[in-house]
Every structure is written in structure tokens, then in C-alpha cells.
Amino acid sequence: MLKLSGNFEHFNELDFSRKMFKVTSNYHLPKVLHQDCIFLNKGNDLHPNFDFQLTFNKKNLKQSNKNIIFLETDFKYLSDDDVLVLDSKTKRTRVLYRTNSPNNYILLTERCNHYCLMCSQPPKNIDDSFLINEAMELIDYLPRNLSNFGLTGGEPTLYGDQLITLVNKFKVFLPDTQLDILTNGRAFLNQNYSLALAKIKHRKLRIAVPVYSSNPITHDYVVQSEGAFDETIKGILELKKLNINVEIRVVLHSVTIPDLVSLAKYIVRNLRFVDHVALMGLEITGFTRANFDLLWIDPWDYKDILSEAVSILNDYNVPTSVYNNQLCLINEDTKSNYQKSISDWKNEYIDECKKCTKILECGGFFSSAVQHGYSNHIKAFKNEANQI
Amino acid sequence: MAKFLNKEEFYKDNQKYSLLPFKFSDFDKDTKILSNMIGEFQLLPNSTFEDFVNNNLTNDNSLYSDLRDKHFFTDTNTSVALDLLPIKIRTKYQMLSNFTALHIFVVSLRCEHSCPYCQVSRQSQDKNTFDMDEDKAEKALNLVFQSPSENIKIEFQGGEPLLNFEIVKFIVLKAIEIKPNEKNLSFVIATNLALINNEILEFCSKYNILISTSLDGPKDIHNKNRPRKGNNSYEKTIEGINLSRAYLGFDSVSALMTTTYDSLPRVEEIIDEYIKNKFSGIFLRPLSPHGFAIKTKSYSKYRFNEWLDFYKKGLDYIINLNKNGIEFFEHFSQVILKKMLTSDSDGYVDLMNPSGLGIAVAVYNYDGKIYASDEGRMLAETGDDYFCLGSVEDEYSDIFTSEKLLNVLDTTFTKSAPLCADCVYEEYCGADPVFHYATQKDIVGHKPTSEFCNRNIEVFKYLIKLMNESKYVENLFRSWVR
Known part of the structure; x- marks a missing residue:
């Protein structure tokens, strides 16, 4: 698992209290561009000119007129165009964007009006509004040809109009970047709010909304909020009325699995106009660890239910993907919907996988699963040519 | 960490529900x-x-x-x-706002076949009397493009349209010439394929014209149904299907089956004929009661119960084929299943509500008269012009918003028609004013004695029964609505 935040050390006083940087290892970067960049020293010697420099060599922490930042080797993955924030008071860095990651997300807030049983990012009632300002600033540092970017939480819509302003800035600066927003969708039942979002006319915006069951009681129970189901469905309807791209996300666990086939039928009969349905295996982190016994079901035990749900969605041409499960735990008929999806910084494989011939097609495991629990039915695919 | 609420706490104390209309x-x-x-x-x-x-x-x-x-x-x-x-x-009901999409041009009543059940065709060499001319064709086209529909499909019918291919060419070229930019235009020729040749197919290929032909089953049934000189209709059709596919692409050729008394005991063989010729499905059609079919008494021999057995046996056979790995569907069931399993509406005119007369389909006859449906013009050939909407000389608004047409649509709308309004299967059915007029001399019809009504209800029940009894069938039927 990659480390995305950690402590740093320095020797001299720093020229800033908090500052965002783009990482560069371009030795000949024109001086005019140095201001927002931090130079990544890969060898032992420092760059003669850069004001801000990163080093993994502690010997470089000595008297200098430059801002020299020492990071542990955990951060050796850093590469050109990555973006990080340094805070001189807390002496902590956070990596906000990694160019080598196919799916970059940032957390906009830890506040949430849901309290989902399996939340991977347990909500906190704190003022973390600096995060949305940081996101606004980050846009200036992102590469113009970025293919996709995600905003997550907590519940991003708690920012109200500030979120609209943020999306607008994405549209202005990164119009071709696919922008995914993870939200419970309830705020969009307010027509004015949906309309404000639609008016931005971001061509590559997608609102990803979780629907856990067609049974309002099950859905409300999973998100621990009474009345959530109706508001979420109405939010989706408002968004689709305005032709905004909507994805439905379903996390698969032992509370949602019994209703999954009914949910698939509900989607094809009532929400057939959604743009994508993502059926996602459980990540064993956050609240899921506290509720492990309540939520855990071996994906092997629900693979037939998953097949049926996927086939219903396929029959109605609702674009559907299966995320996060391992390839050896899904049926043959589900494979065309399978996506290798686990974010690279939290993705791993186990010993059995080393023998597997399909490891390159498989998303593997969340690091958290390797640590806390995974299916008893993981089995390497053999080379088919060797079979008779 | 706050405590999680149990599921029970989300059940409201008051569990009463309020019924919605059903x-x-x-x-x-x-x-x-x-x-x-x-x-x-x-x-x-x-x-x-x-x-x-x-x-x-x-x-x-x-x-x-x-x-x-x-x-x-x-x-x-x-x-x-x-x-x-x-x-x-x-x-x-979205499709209602599109208005008329299908425009049928009867380019000639002449035919080199003499099928006993055929309602309209003539054995005549008299081109002047039974062929559409350029003047009428052009006037008809001007009406076609006044339809608000974004998609315009022109279907050439007969008789045998290939006997007057010159006018087909004229209409295709003219339509492309005068077509407003925003409209999508497509063409299909309904032909028995006996006269198909490379030259015609070159033209079809150039203008993306589809072929719809007739295939009634195995050679003996097909040739008995479709007599022509040389008794080789079957051979000509199969040859024509293969040649057309080679020119236009496999999926550009479709086939329709006409059910006759001879077909009834042999549904499996008929389906086999379709599989043999690599069609992906079949339309187990009821025989229409119109025109010559009534006159020749072939209809009265062919009661709806017998057709129903034919249909059920055929559907069972098709389900078994699928179980054995042969993907194949039945079109009539598909139309109904779409209504049962989706909110989409199919363009199948016989099961539309309000009826598709004039507003989904219009027929421009060889003689310049305009009819509200293909069955309506067939009825006219037996001397009853009830469903004539006017002629190509008339104004668009006089034809398509005439009191007469609106009255038919309004009166037969199933949500208000007697018995239909209360029928639990009403959503899957349609208004068929032409059928009821032809059989009962009343556009609404007396439903308890209507074969249309009785037959459809049996089909609806059978489809629901099959889905209810078998998960396999439920999944199969769902895959047909794709």
C-alpha cells in the first residue's frame, strides 16, 4: 500500500507555512517555472538553483539558503507532475495527485449526512473546509491533458454552491478531464441545485450515486438515515431530467446481496436511463472492520446472484461493471462486465495469485483484504494449453 | 464512533400502505x-x-x-x-409525439404469383391501370416529408414491387433529393424475390435499401401457398435471400411467414426452415381476416384456437431450441414482452394504443389514394373504402387531422373502450379498428366475441404463465426485449 501522507524533515527555517508544489526532476526547467515546483533529487547532490527541493538523502539536511525537504523512502514513488502539499507547522506532506495513478481522487470533506455500515472513510463532524480550497488550488497544478479525476468525501454536496464553483473551475481549466463526483445524490432533489450543476455544461461530468436496495428500509438502514432512499432516487431523477451523466454504485455485502436481483430489476424498470451501474466488492476498511461479521459474505457464495443481476442489466442495455472482486470468484458470464479497478496504491496479490495465468486481467485485492480477510476460494487459473 | 441503528429501527410504526390504481x-x-x-x-x-x-x-x-x-x-x-x-x-407514449414514421408505397398491384390468400394482387399485364406513376409518387413524397417524425421509413409494397422497379428507383432518388436535412430516411422493399437480380441489388446496396421477403416454411408448404409459373417460388426465394445477403449484408434481409391452414400442424418444420436459412427469429403471425382471405373462406377454416395451438407449440419448440444452445426468438411474443417488461413502445401497428392508423403508418396506394393502414387498403380492394383518408391531391392537414381519422383513434382508444378499459391485459394489447370493422362491421367491436381479443388474451396469459413457471423462460424472454 502506497503512503500518501507522512512527516518530513528540514534543517533551515522554511520560507512558507503551507504550500502546494508540482514535483519535477527536470534539471533544466526554466527559472520562471521554478516558483510552483519542487525539485526531486534522485541522486545525492542537490540542484544548484531550485528554491524548493525534495531529497531522500538525510545528509542533504545541512545549512543551505534553499528549502530542502527530506522524505522517507516510502515516498520514492514520487515522479514528475505529481502534486503535494507541505505544511511547515505540522511538518506533514500529503500527496494530492500522482501522475502514475490511473484513478486520482481527492477527499473534499470528512463530513457526511450518511453513516454507512461499510463506510471506508468514517465521517467526522469537523471543520475541514480548507480541503475544498485546496481542491480549487490543485486544479492549477494538474496537467491539462489529465484523463480523469474524482471528487469524494464525506459528502461533497454539503458544500452547496462551493461545490458548483469547484466543478465550474474544473470545466474551465480541464474541460476534457472526466470528472467523477461521489455523492449520495440527495442534495440534487433540489431542482435549483441540479440546475446550477447542469448550467456549467461540463461535458465530462459524472455523478456517482449509491443505491443499495430497491427496498427503502434496507437502503436507509445501510446508510443509517431515514428517508434517504426516496431522496436519493428523486435526486437521480432530477439529474437525469437535466441530462447529467449518472452512475449508480452498489456495494456488495451481506446486507445488500439478498436484494441485489430485485434492485437490478428495479433499475431496469425505473432508472434505465442511468449511464452506468457499478457493482462493487467490499473493501475491508473503515466501518467495515467494525461491522465485519454483519457485512462479510464470501464473494464465492454470491457469484450466482451477481450473475443474475448482471444479466438483467445487460438484457436492458444498462452499461454495467463489476469492480473489486477477484476474477476467480465470478462466473464466466459475468466476465465481460469485469473491470480491473482497485486503485493502484491499495492493490495487492496473494501467494496463490503468483501461479495464476490471468493475474494481468485481475484487479487483485485491496491491501485491507489481504490484511483482514478474503475469500476461501481464491484459486489460480492454470494455463489452458496444458489442460486436456 | 457512534452506535449503528438496527434494521428494525427503520421500519415505521405505522405500516399501512395506500393503494395506487390497478x-x-x-x-x-x-x-x-x-x-x-x-x-x-x-x-x-x-x-x-x-x-x-x-x-x-x-x-x-x-x-x-x-x-x-x-x-x-x-x-x-x-x-x-x-x-x-x-x-x-x-x-x-413518447412515440405519439413523433407521428407517422412508416410510409408504405404500393407501387404496383401486379404480381407474378397467384397466392390464394392474397388480398390485393392482380394477374395483369396492364401497367397503366395497376402501377403507380411518377406524378402520384412525387405528390405522395411531398406529403411524406410533412410528417413531423424525425425518422422516415419508406416501404415498397405490392403486388410485387419489383415489377415496377422504375418507380421504386424514382421514389428513392427523389426522396433523397427532397429530404429535409434533419430527417433520417430509410427504405425497405417487401418482395417475393423471384425477380431479384444483380442490377436491382446494386441499386439497393448503393442506397442502403433493406429487403423484406416471404418465407412460409418448407418447400411444399411455401410452394403450395405461393403458386407461380414453374412452381418454383421456394427455390427463387431461397436463391434471392442468399444473393441479397451477399450484396446487402446478412442482417439486411428479413423474412415474414404467412400462416395458412396447411401451416397449422407443421410449426416445427416451419421454424426449422428459418433456422436452416440462418434467420435469428420468426414471426408466428395470425392470418389477417381481410380482403380475399375472408372471401376465399380460408379464414373461417382457421379458427383462432387452431392458430393458438400452432403458436403455443411453436413457442415451446423455440424455447427448447434455446435450451439446446440455438439462439432464436419469436417476434410476436417479443412485441408483447416489450410491453410487459419495459416502458418502451414497439412500432407494431396491430398492437398499438391509440391505434397506429395514420399516426404510425400511412399507405399511398398505386392509384393515389391514401389509407390509414395496409389492412385498410386491403379492405378497400374488396370494395370498402372506410379507411381511405383521402388522396395525394389533398392537403396534409386535411388527410392526417381529418375528423374521420381522429374519430377512429379516439373511439377505439382502449383506455376508454368498453371492456378494454377494465381488462387487466389492456396495457399489452392494442386497438385494432380495421380488424373489428372487417369482422364485426364496428370499429370498436364486441370484445367477448372478438377473435382479436380472445386470441390476444390467451397469448398474454400463456407468456406470463411460461415466465412464472420457469426461471429459464423468464431469463430467455427478458433477453428478447433487448
Whole structure:
């Protein structure tokens, strides 16, 4: 698992209290561009000119007129165009964007009006509004040809109009970047709010909304909020009325699995106009660890239910993907919907996988699963040519 | 970390629900069928039905969830059905706002076949009397493009349209020339393929014209149904199908089957003929009661019960084929299943409501008269011009918004027609004014004695029964609505 935040050390006083940087290892970067960049020293010697420099060599922490930042080797993955924030008071860095990651997300807030049983990012009632300002600033540092970017939480819509302003800035600066927003969708039942979002006319915006069951009681129970189901469905309807791209996300666990086939039928009969349905295996982190016994079901035990749900969605041409499960735990008929999806910084494989011939097609495991629990039915695919 | 609430805490104290409008009927002696205004249906055991309507069904019952998901009620936990129902109804009737998309040009009544059941064709060499001329064709085209529909499909019919291919070419070229930019235009020729040749297919290929032909089954049935000089209709058709596919692409050629008395005991062989020729499905059509078919008494021999057995046997056979790995579908069932399992509307004119007369289809006859449907012009050939809307000399608005047409559509609308309005299967059916006029001399018709009504209800029930009895069939049928 990659480390995305950690402590740093320095020797001299720093020229800033908090500052965002783009990482560069371009030795000949024109001086005019140095201001927002931090130079990544890969060898032992420092760059003669850069004001801000990163080093993994502690010997470089000595008297200098430059801002020299020492990071542990955990951060050796850093590469050109990555973006990080340094805070001189807390002496902590956070990596906000990694160019080598196919799916970059940032957390906009830890506040949430849901309290989902399996939340991977347990909500906190704190003022973390600096995060949305940081996101606004980050846009200036992102590469113009970025293919996709995600905003997550907590519940991003708690920012109200500030979120609209943020999306607008994405549209202005990164119009071709696919922008995914993870939200419970309830705020969009307010027509004015949906309309404000639609008016931005971001061509590559997608609102990803979780629907856990067609049974309002099950859905409300999973998100621990009474009345959530109706508001979420109405939010989706408002968004689709305005032709905004909507994805439905379903996390698969032992509370949602019994209703999954009914949910698939509900989607094809009532929400057939959604743009994508993502059926996602459980990540064993956050609240899921506290509720492990309540939520855990071996994906092997629900693979037939998953097949049926996927086939219903396929029959109605609702674009559907299966995320996060391992390839050896899904049926043959589900494979065309399978996506290798686990974010690279939290993705791993186990010993059995080393023998597997399909490891390159498989998303593997969340690091958290390797640590806390995974299916008893993981089995390497053999080379088919060797079979008779 | 705050405490999580148990699921029980999300059940409201007051579990009462409010019924939304629905219709119901006996399905069999132990079961009721319920359906609502968007065609969602549910079978309930009689006792559960009693519980349900008396507000005694509890939300731990799985049927409670099914009924809720299908909008049979709202309860204290959800009322989102009230937002979803109007959207689904709008979707279902969306095609009405498109208006007439299918425009049939009868380019010649002449035919080199002499099929006994055929309603219209003439054995004549007289081109002047039975062929459409350029003047009428051009006037018809001017009307076609006044239709608000974004998609315009021109179908060439006969007789045998290839006997007057010159006018087909004229219409295609003219249509392309005068077509407004925003409209999508497509063409199809309904032909027996006996006269198809490379030259015609070159033209079809150049202008993306599709072929719709007739294939009635194995050689002996087909040739008996479709006599022509040389008794080689079957051979000509198969040859023509293969040649057309080679020119136009495999999927550009479709085939329709006409059911006759000889077909009835042989549905499996007919289906086999379609599989042999690599068609992906078949349309087990009821024989229309119109025109010569009534006159020749072939219709009276062919009661709806016999057709129903034919259809059921055929459908069972097709289900078995699929079980054995042969993907194959039945088109009539597909049209109905779409109505049962989606909010989409199919363009199949015989099962539309309001009727598709004039507003989904218009027929421009060789003689310049305009009819509200293909069956309407067939009826005219037997001397009854009831469904004539005017002629190509008339103004568009006089033809398509005439009192006469609107009155037919309005009077036969099934949501208000006697018995239809109360029928639990009404959402899957359609108004068929031409059928009822032809058989009962009344556009609304007397439904208890209507073969259209009785036949359709049996088909609806059979489809629901099959889905209810077998998960395999439920999944198969769902894959047909794709």
C-alpha cells in the first residue's frame, strides 16, 4: 500500500507555512517555472538553483539558503507532475495527485449526512473546509491533458454552491478531464441545485450515486438515515431530467446481496436511463472492520446472484461493471462486465495469485483484504494449453 | 464512533400502505393477476390478494416488496412511485409525439404469383391501370416529408414491387433529393424475390435499401401457398435471400411467414426452415381476416384456437431450441414482452394504443389514394373504402387531422373502450379498428366475441404463465426485449 501522507524533515527555517508544489526532476526547467515546483533529487547532490527541493538523502539536511525537504523512502514513488502539499507547522506532506495513478481522487470533506455500515472513510463532524480550497488550488497544478479525476468525501454536496464553483473551475481549466463526483445524490432533489450543476455544461461530468436496495428500509438502514432512499432516487431523477451523466454504485455485502436481483430489476424498470451501474466488492476498511461479521459474505457464495443481476442489466442495455472482486470468484458470464479497478496504491496479490495465468486481467485485492480477510476460494487459473 | 441503528429501527410504526390504481382478474383458479397503468404485473395467490386489498399484507412478505417495486402502493417508507409512474407513462407514449414514421408505397398491384390468400394482387399485364406513376409518387413524397417524425421509413409494397422497379428507383432518388436535412430516411422493399437480380441489388446496396421477403416454411408448404409459373417460388426465394445477403449484408434481409391452414400442424418444420436459412427469429403471425382471405373462406377454416395451438407449440419448440444452445426468438411474443417488461413502445401497428392508423403508418396506394393502414387498403380492394383518408391531391392537414381519422383513434382508444378499459391485459394489447370493422362491421367491436381479443388474451396469459413457471423462460424472454 502506497503512503500518501507522512512527516518530513528540514534543517533551515522554511520560507512558507503551507504550500502546494508540482514535483519535477527536470534539471533544466526554466527559472520562471521554478516558483510552483519542487525539485526531486534522485541522486545525492542537490540542484544548484531550485528554491524548493525534495531529497531522500538525510545528509542533504545541512545549512543551505534553499528549502530542502527530506522524505522517507516510502515516498520514492514520487515522479514528475505529481502534486503535494507541505505544511511547515505540522511538518506533514500529503500527496494530492500522482501522475502514475490511473484513478486520482481527492477527499473534499470528512463530513457526511450518511453513516454507512461499510463506510471506508468514517465521517467526522469537523471543520475541514480548507480541503475544498485546496481542491480549487490543485486544479492549477494538474496537467491539462489529465484523463480523469474524482471528487469524494464525506459528502461533497454539503458544500452547496462551493461545490458548483469547484466543478465550474474544473470545466474551465480541464474541460476534457472526466470528472467523477461521489455523492449520495440527495442534495440534487433540489431542482435549483441540479440546475446550477447542469448550467456549467461540463461535458465530462459524472455523478456517482449509491443505491443499495430497491427496498427503502434496507437502503436507509445501510446508510443509517431515514428517508434517504426516496431522496436519493428523486435526486437521480432530477439529474437525469437535466441530462447529467449518472452512475449508480452498489456495494456488495451481506446486507445488500439478498436484494441485489430485485434492485437490478428495479433499475431496469425505473432508472434505465442511468449511464452506468457499478457493482462493487467490499473493501475491508473503515466501518467495515467494525461491522465485519454483519457485512462479510464470501464473494464465492454470491457469484450466482451477481450473475443474475448482471444479466438483467445487460438484457436492458444498462452499461454495467463489476469492480473489486477477484476474477476467480465470478462466473464466466459475468466476465465481460469485469473491470480491473482497485486503485493502484491499495492493490495487492496473494501467494496463490503468483501461479495464476490471468493475474494481468485481475484487479487483485485491496491491501485491507489481504490484511483482514478474503475469500476461501481464491484459486489460480492454470494455463489452458496444458489442460486436456 | 457512534452506535449503528438496527434494521428494525427503520421500519415505521405505522405500516399501512395506500393503494395506487390497478386492475385485477382471475389468472387461474388459485391466482389473481394484477396490472397497473404502466404494465407492471404481479401474480398473487388468492389469499395474498385478499390480504393485500384489505391492507393486511405485511412488509416482511417478499410479495410486499415486489408490489412496492412495481408501484402498486406507497407506504410510510417510500412514495417515490409517484415520481416514477409519470416518467414511465411519458416514456410509453413518447412515440405519439413523433407521428407517422412508416410510409408504405404500393407501387404496383401486379404480381407474378397467384397466392390464394392474397388480398390485393392482380394477374395483369396492364401497367397503366395497376402501377403507380411518377406524378402520384412525387405528390405522395411531398406529403411524406410533412410528417413531423424525425425518422422516415419508406416501404415498397405490392403486388410485387419489383415489377415496377422504375418507380421504386424514382421514389428513392427523389426522396433523397427532397429530404429535409434533419430527417433520417430509410427504405425497405417487401418482395417475393423471384425477380431479384444483380442490377436491382446494386441499386439497393448503393442506397442502403433493406429487403423484406416471404418465407412460409418448407418447400411444399411455401410452394403450395405461393403458386407461380414453374412452381418454383421456394427455390427463387431461397436463391434471392442468399444473393441479397451477399450484396446487402446478412442482417439486411428479413423474412415474414404467412400462416395458412396447411401451416397449422407443421410449426416445427416451419421454424426449422428459418433456422436452416440462418434467420435469428420468426414471426408466428395470425392470418389477417381481410380482403380475399375472408372471401376465399380460408379464414373461417382457421379458427383462432387452431392458430393458438400452432403458436403455443411453436413457442415451446423455440424455447427448447434455446435450451439446446440455438439462439432464436419469436417476434410476436417479443412485441408483447416489450410491453410487459419495459416502458418502451414497439412500432407494431396491430398492437398499438391509440391505434397506429395514420399516426404510425400511412399507405399511398398505386392509384393515389391514401389509407390509414395496409389492412385498410386491403379492405378497400374488396370494395370498402372506410379507411381511405383521402388522396395525394389533398392537403396534409386535411388527410392526417381529418375528423374521420381522429374519430377512429379516439373511439377505439382502449383506455376508454368498453371492456378494454377494465381488462387487466389492456396495457399489452392494442386497438385494432380495421380488424373489428372487417369482422364485426364496428370499429370498436364486441370484445367477448372478438377473435382479436380472445386470441390476444390467451397469448398474454400463456407468456406470463411460461415466465412464472420457469426461471429459464423468464431469463430467455427478458433477453428478447433487448
